[in-house]
Amino acid sequence: MATQAPTRTNSIMRDNYGRRRVVNRIMVGLLCLCAIITLVPLFAVGGYVVREGWPALVGQFPGIFTAPSPEGGELLYGLEGTALLIAIACAIGLPIGILSGIYLAEFGRNRLGDTVRFMSDVLAGLPSIVAGIVAYSIVVLTTHHYTPFAGGLALGLLMFPTVTRATEGVVRLVPDTLREGGLALGVSRWRTIVSVIIPASLSGIITGVVLGIARVAGETAPLIFTVLGNLNGFSGWDQPLPALPLQIYQDFINPQDPNQDYPVGYAGVLVLFLFVVLLNLGARAVAARRMARGR
Amino acid sequence: MAISPKHQVEEPVAKQSVAMSALHKATVAHRRGGLVNGDTLFRGITTFFALSVLLVAVLMIATLWYNARASMAHFGFGFITSNAWDPNLKLLFGAGPFIFGTIVSSLMAIVLAGLVGVGVALLLVELRLPRWFSTPVSLLVEMLAAIPSVVYGVWGIFVLIPLMQAHIDPFLQKLFGWTPFFALDTSGGHSLLTAALVLAVMIVPTVTTISRDVIRVVPADQREALLALGGTQWEVIRFAVLPYARPGIIGALILAMGRAVGETMAVTMVIGNSSYIGPNVFSSADTLASRIANNLGDAGDLELSALFELGLILLVVSVLLNVLARLLVWSVSRGSAAMA
Amino acid sequence: MIAQADAPSITRALFVDRLHAYYGAKHAVKEVTLRFEPRAVTAIIGPSGCGKSTLLRCLNRLHEVIAGARVEGKVLLDGENIYAAAADAVRIRRRVGMVFQRPNPFPTMSIQDNVTSGLRLTGRLRGAVQREVVETSLRAAALWDEVKDRLKAPATSLSGGQQQRLCIARALAVQPEVLLMDEPCSALDPIATLKVEELIAELRGHYTIVIVTHNMQQAARVSDNTAFMMIDMEDRTGILVEEGPTKVMFSKPKDKRTEDYVTGRFG
Numbered sequence: 001m002a003t004q005a006p007t008r009t010n011s012i013m014r015d016n017y018g019r020r021r022v023v024n025r026i027m028v029g030l031l032c033l034c035a036i037i038t039l040v041p042l043f044a045v046g047g048y049v050v051r052e053g054w055p056a057l058v059g060q061f062p063g064i065f066t067a068p069s070p071e072g073g074e075l076l077y078g079l080e081g082t083a084l085l086i087a088i089a090c091a092i093g094l095p096i097g098i099l100s101g102i103y104l105a106e107f108g109r110n111r112l113g114d115t116v117r118f119m120s121d122v123l124a125g126l127p128s129i130v131a132g133i134v135a136y137s138i139v140v141l142t143t144h145h146y147t148p149f150a151g152g153l154a155l156g157l158l159m160f161p162t163v164t165r166a167t168e169g170v171v172r173l174v175p176d177t178l179r180e181g182g183l184a185l186g187v188s189r190w191r192t193i194v195s196v197i198i199p200a201s202l203s204g205i206i207t208g209v210v211l212g213i214a215r216v217a218g219e220t221a222p223l224i225f226t227v228l229g230n231l232n233g234f235s236g237w238d239q240p241l242p243a244l245p246l247q248i249y250q251d252f253i254n255p256q257d258p259n260q261d262y263p264v265g266y267a268g269v270l271v272l273f274l275f276v277v278l279l280n281l282g283a284r285a286v287a288a289r290r291m292a293r294g295r
Numbered sequence: 296m297a298i299s300p301k302h303q304v305e306e307p308v309a310k311q312s313v314a315m316s317a318l319h320k321a322t323v324a325h326r327r328g329g330l331v332n333g334d335t336l337f338r339g340i341t342t343f344f345a346l347s348v349l350l351v352a353v354l355m356i357a358t359l360w361y362n363a364r365a366s367m368a369h370f371g372f373g374f375i376t377s378n379a380w381d382p383n384l385k386l387l388f389g390a391g392p393f394i395f396g397t398i399v400s401s402l403m404a405i406v407l408a409g410l411v412g413v414g415v416a417l418l419l420v421e422l423r424l425p426r427w428f429s430t431p432v433s434l435l436v437e438m439l440a441a442i443p444s445v446v447y448g449v450w451g452i453f454v455l456i457p458l459m460q461a462h463i464d465p466f467l468q469k470l471f472g473w474t475p476f477f478a479l480d481t482s483g484g485h486s487l488l489t490a491a492l493v494l495a496v497m498i499v500p501t502v503t504t505i506s507r508d509v510i511r512v513v514p515a516d517q518r519e520a521l522l523a524l525g526g527t528q529w530e531v532i533r534f535a536v537l538p539y540a541r542p543g544i545i546g547a548l549i550l551a552m553g554r555a556v557g558e559t560m561a562v563t564m565v566i567g568n569s570s571y572i573g574p575n576v577f578s579s580a581d582t583l584a585s586r587i588a589n590n591l592g593d594a595g596d597l598e599l600s601a602l603f604e605l606g607l608i609l610l611v612v613s614v615l616l617n618v619l620a621r622l623l624v625w626s627v628s629r630g631s632a633a634m635a
Numbered sequence: 636m637i638a639q640a641d642a643p644s645i646t647r648a649l650f651v652d653r654l655h656a657y658y659g660a661k662h663a664v665k666e667v668t669l670r671f672e673p674r675a676v677t678a679i680i681g682p683s684g685c686g687k688s689t690l691l692r693c694l695n696r697l698h699e700v701i702a703g704a705r706v707e708g709k710v711l712l713d714g715e716n717i718y719a720a721a722a723d724a725v726r727i728r729r730r731v732g733m734v735f736q737r738p739n740p741f742p743t744m745s746i747q748d749n750v751t752s753g754l755r756l757t758g759r760l761r762g763a764v765q766r767e768v769v770e771t772s773l774r775a776a777a778l779w780d781e782v783k784d785r786l787k788a789p790a791t792s793l794s795g796g797q798q799q800r801l802c803i804a805r806a807l808a809v810q811p812e813v814l815l816m817d818e819p820c821s822a823l824d825p826i827a828t829l830k831v832e833e834l835i836a837e838l839r840g841h842y843t844i845v846i847v848t849h850n851m852q853q854a855a856r857v858s859d860n861t862a863f864m865m866i867d868m869e870d871r872t873g874i875l876v877e878e879g880p881t882k883v884m885f886s887k888p889k890d891k892r893t894e895d896y897v898t899g900r901f902g
Binding site for chain 1: 342358443447453528
């Protein structure tokens with residue numbers, strides 16, 4: 001029978017294949033179990049967020065955005081605040097991120113480039129609270145004001161490494177034939193980069209930016225003592241500012257009136273959750289399509 | 296992890312011609328006359344921003360150092376082991392419990408997340424599952440990483456902690472109550488263990504993504520060599536794939552631990568926020584990030600300086616883990632090229 | 636030399652019966668019928684892309700490991716079809732060993748652990764037994780004298796030719812009936828190639844050996860029989876053109892295509 005091991009005179013050929021097959025099945029089963037264990041929390045958290053947030057958000061729509069929340073303030077203010085912070089973060093983080101990414105891709109095959117690349121990778125793992133206290137020190141302690149700018153600085157610091165790496169990655173992929181073609185025609189290097197290379201990698205750069213935004217949109221820790229939160233929405237450039245994740249934190253940690261704070265909090269959680277997840281999915285879908293099309 | 300497209304694909308002809316026409320336009324514009332020093336200027340600008348990355352890093356360390364110097368001068372190296380934290384009377388501060396809490400919660404998290412995360416990575420790479428299954432699973436795992444910390448925190452407070460209190464803690468106590476680790480549960484669910492669980496969920500995607508990349512790089516002929524000797528699928532994983540990928544997987548674990556160390560919101564919402572050093576995982580505790588987040592707002596001068604020193608310690612720990620991890624992961628990709 | 640006393644059912648005969656191999660939709664090997672003489676060396680030669688390696692990998696069921704790859708037809712080992720529904724690939728691969736194009740010892744293991752890696756799958760070996768197996772296998776692979784003082788050294792510390800002989804020792808340690816070799820010398824320098832060819836000459840008579848090679852002179856040197864494959868011009872699949880004793884194939888082949896290839900007119 002082809003399924004039996006042939007007999008041998010040599011006794012070192014023990015045949016315990018039956019047991020090995022069982023072990024194989026068990027281990028493969030355990031690997032599947034790992035996948036299940038990993039995904040259960042995802043559905044648990046997602047389900048919880050939707051279950052609690054949906055009635056609040058949809059049930060009182062659109063009033064939920066202006067519902068008075070004694071601890072955190074109105075959701076609408078929080079959304080505005082987050083939008084403003086993202087804008088400031090982009091203003092700080094995008095120039096550094098995109099331009100350093102271009103440097104690394106175009107000119108960065110040297111010691112300086114290696115150092116910058118390494119540092120940017122290390123900064124990608126910066127704890128968000130550290131970015132927060134740095135911004136606190138630089139802005140709040142010196143100006144004696146909680147300001148939007150402080151929060152935006154912290155978020156910008158957290159955002160740019162993602163953008164740097166994405167930009168370098170995408171620009172590197174542009175084929176050298178385009179670069180050489182430009183030079184051969186007598187076009188200067190910088191014009192080739194600006195007019196040809198960057199447009200060719202634009203969707204990848206935008207993907208990186210979107211991922212960076214998704215990352216910082218949900219950050220709370222750096223905002224606690226840089227923008228502080230504000231029940232009256234944006235009140236000036238030298239005043240505290242509300243932000244969505246901060247509101248959520250405030251609503252749940254120390255609610256003045258749970259009946260009012262919690263629903264607003266849950267609605268906020270759902271909005272934030274959807275926003276971040278959709279941004280992420282969208283960015284990855286675009287990236288996947290781009291790779292499939294062969295850009 | 297940022298998207299880094301790995302597979303170079305040749306541009307299809309249509310894309311090429313779009314780029315070519317852009318090139319043509321650039322040529323025309325250039326011939327009309329442009330900046331004489333355009334190239335130098337452009338290179339200068341991009342170099343400046345590249346340097347600013349380094350500047351940012353230096354600035355951060357300098358800021359932390361500057362603010363922490365009062366505390367450092369006052370407490371010296373004893374700060375690292377001291378477990379005092381008295382902002383009101385004695386003005387004594389120490390990082391001991393927070394370093395403990397940070398390390399222990401992260402270690403526990405990485406043990407859990409490591410087993411599960413590497414398992415998922417092996418599943419996705421080795422088991423040759425159909426695309427319609429492995430792609431969604433991959434995607435869902437990555438979505439776990441996208442969920443903001445504060446959302447995990449809210450879920451932790453309202454779902455996980457009651458669950459722990461009702462079922463998991465008593466179960467563990469029954470089984471392991473005779474050890475010092477699971478002895479007493481007085482914390483009401485806000486504990487090291489709960490924090491470790493939440494952290495584990497949050498860092499599993501990091502472990503999986505990096506491990507998956509590392510495992511993919513193991514050359515096919517290693518697997519085939521073991522198959523040709525009559526190995527089962529699990530034996531191929533155990534004897535051909537895992538030993539080869541081990542440095543990289545360890546790197547993935549360390550990197551994930553680096554992330555865990557820096558987590559603030561989810562941890563501070565479930566850990567209980569009390570100074571604790573000891574073996575009981577049911578006890579409330581605190582981490583560096585959590586203490587900073589809670590106390591910075593109302594801190595007096597010396598306490599503020601102490602908090603900045605905590606921040607400096609946190610930065611050092613996080614960077615060390617990060618660097619160590621990258622060296623390991625980097626050595627795998629170098630090594631596999633050398634061994635190929 | 637490994638002295639083999641086989642049970643009577645072990646003939647070490649390998650017979651391929653109307654085999655087709657596919658990579659998804661691509662028909663790579665078409666209708667090959669071929670008998671491999673027991674305890675002799677058969678070389679498979681032909682131009683690149685004709686399916687030689689694919690055919691070889693069908694003999695130990697390694698072909699199906701690639702996603703979408705499949706096989707039709709039969710391969711009979713000792714008279715039983717390895718592709719029968721009841722047949723188990725893992726068991727088959729134990730009896731049909733393989734040496735690959737580029738040496739692939741396990742880099743995290745020592746020399747002796749590499750040799751015993753196949754055996755340890757079925758259980759731990761006691762010290763004395765392990766030492767004996769290691770020595771026997773390394774001697775059979777003509778590597779013993781060169782490494783006997785450094786058995787615990789990492790396998791990667793060996794030269795390319797030595798690593799390949801280590802891989803041969805590893806394959807022999809599990810006592811296969813058949814040894815498949817997929818261009819085993821193509822990554823080696825001439826001196827190492829010579830050593831491996833001498834080794835094949837020693838192993839002949841004990842194992843049924845099938846060697847794929849793109850080097851005709853090598854085929855002429857080491858093999859008893861030769862099979863010639865090429866790409867069928869019409870449907871771009873690999874086909875078996877002719878096979879026979881090596882001396883005949885290289886001097887008076889029956890098929891004109893064989894003659895053209897063997898005399899260097901193409902390929």
